[in-house]
Amino acid sequence: MNWSTLPHTLSPGIVPLFAIVLTLGAYLFGVEVQKRLPHPLANPVVIAIVIIGITLRLLHLSYQDYFTGAQFIYFLLGPATVALAIPMVRALEHMRRGFWPMISALLAGSLVGLVSGYAIVRLLGGSQAVALSMAPKSLTTPIAIAVSASIGGIPSLSAVLAILGGILVAISIDPVFRWLKIDEPSAKGLAAGTAGSGLGASRVIPQHTLSAAFAGVAIGANGILTAILAPILVPLLRHW
Numbered sequence: 001m002n003w004s005t006l007p008h009t010l011s012p013g014i015v016p017l018f019a020i021v022l023t024l025g026a027y028l029f030g031v032e033v034q035k036r037l038p039h040p041l042a043n044p045v046v047i048a049i050v051i052i053g054i055t056l057r058l059l060h061l062s063y064q065d066y067f068t069g070a071q072f073i074y075f076l077l078g079p080a081t082v083a084l085a086i087p088m089v090r091a092l093e094h095m096r097r098g099f100w101p102m103i104s105a106l107l108a109g110s111l112v113g114l115v116s117g118y119a120i121v122r123l124l125g126g127s128q129a130v131a132l133s134m135a136p137k138s139l140t141t142p143i144a145i146a147v148s149a150s151i152g153g154i155p156s157l158s159a160v161l162a163i164l165g166g167i168l169v170a171i172s173i174d175p176v177f178r179w180l181k182i183d184e185p186s187a188k189g190l191a192a193g194t195a196g197s198g199l200g201a202s203r204v205i206p207q208h209t210l211s212a213a214f215a216g217v218a219i220g221a222n223g224i225l226t227a228i229l230a231p232i233l234v235p236l237l238r239h240w
Contacts, residue, residue, distance in 0.1 A: 015069040016069035030047030091210055109218070114135050132152050136158055137164075138196070138226070140198055141197075145159050147230050173196065173203055185207065189205075189215035189217075193217070193218025200215075201216070
């Protein structure tokens with residue numbers, strides 16, 4: 001079937017309401033699937049992305065129209081991010097006791113994320129531009145776009161890769177923890193936030209308040225560290 005021939009089925013006035021209902025409905029459906037099917041692939045964010053993508057395709061509705069309608073949900077990301085400060089404040093004493101190990105882990109995670117993203121693409125024969133776009137894959141999308149633009153990458157590609165990277169972490173992180181026999185909530189939060197940013201952290205945040213606190217720190221600190229390290233390391237990586 002040629003989906004491009006499908007007529008628009010929504011009037012402009014109803015698109016905002018439809019976008020909000022679709023987004024919330026798709027995510028809640030994903031949550032229910034996850035409850036009934038405790039499998040790494042049953043991730044509410046992944047399920048919601050698939051449902052929304054298919055729906056927009058079927059209705060021949062552009063992403064721009066959908067995003068304009070879903071602006072209210074996008075606005076709520078700000079308060080939701082700020083709300084991560086609550087478990088962080090409650091875990092301050094725990095963070096103070098493990099400050100230097102935490103900083104060391106964050107620095108190592110930032111370096112590995114940056115270098116591995118670049119190296120994987122180059123080893124597989126990818127271009128310099130794609131490799132530089134892949135380098136900030138572990139960052140939250142807005143920071144990944146900014147870092148990519150500053151080092152010569154393709155910001156739009158970096159945004160896609162950051163989202164895909166976060167989804168991959170969200171899907172795989174629990175099996176990896178079980179394989180490595182890691183049960184410490186702070187370690188889980190730090191790893192998820194560093195490797196998968198918000199999407200990765202969403203997997204561990206409901207599990208424990210310490211996981212939420214350390215994930216919030218990791219998301220912000222990894223963004224800062226990578227933004228500092230990228231301009232320093234990229235000239236060296238270009239000689240790969």
